[in-house]
Amino acid sequence: MITMEERKAAVFQIQSLGFIAMGDRVVVEEDKFRSGYECRTCDGEEKVSCPKCDGRGVSTVGGVCKVCDGSKQTVCPACNGKGASIVVPQNAQMRPTSGTVVSAGKDCAELIEGDRVIYARFAGNIFGLEYDEDGERKKIVLNVLHEKEILSKITGGLAYSKMAQPIVRQ
Ligand SMILES: [Zn+2]
Numbered sequence: 167m168i169t170m171e172e173r174k175a176a177v178f179q180i181q182s183l184g185f186i187a188m189g190d191r192v193v194v195e196e197d198k199f200r201s202g203y204e205c206r207t208c209d210g211e212e213k214v215s216c217p218k219c220d221g222r223g224v225s226t227v228g229g230v231c232k233v234c235d236g237s238k239q240t241v242c243p244a245c246n247g248k249g250a251s252i253v254v255p256q257n258a259q260m261r262p263t264s265g266t267v268v269s270a271g272k273d274c275a276e277l278i279e280g281d282r283v284i285y286a287r288f289a290g291n292i293f294g295l296e297y298d299e300d301g302e303r304k305k306i307v308l309n310v311l312h313e314k315e316i317l318s319k320i321t322g323g324l325a326y327s328k329m330a331q332p333i334v335r336q
């Protein structure tokens with residue numbers, strides 16, 4: 167059996183950046199915000215695989231693809247890069263209040279990495295991270311909270327996605 171002293175928080179790694187929850191805190195990767203009006207072509211990603219180079223970033227005659235400039239992606243033609251059929255104003259958008267624990271501090275009594283959780287709308291400290299991976303722009307939102315701020319563990323998710331709650335997203 168592992169005692170509290172022996173328990174170590176997992177490192178959540180994004181490229182060279184690592185997050186390790188301290189004390190009774192947890193680091194939660196928030197679920198993606200979904201309004202339900204996401205563009206069906208790009209699924210809200212605002213970009214699609216470049217049609218000219220088939221997402222390879224290089225032209226068929228060699229050299230960088232001139233259409234996507236080597237980025238492998240172009241603005242979604244169906245939604246014109248808006249990502250949704252109905253655009254929710256930034257300040258009216260809502261952040262999800264659910265996510266997955268990616269690092270649990272050594273003093274956490276109940277939560278461990280991998281637990282799905284919900285928390286109050288303004289709980290914790292939010293860190294929005296953008297980074298490039300294989301030439302693609304990725305976004306991730308982390309929330310650092312005390313274990314006691316977690317309202318509940320959850321299982322499944324089908325019903326919960328319909329209850330998604332709003333807040334500002336950068
Ligand atoms: Zn291209």
Ligand SMILES: [Zn+2]
Binds near residue numbers: 247249250
């Ligand atoms: Zn689209």
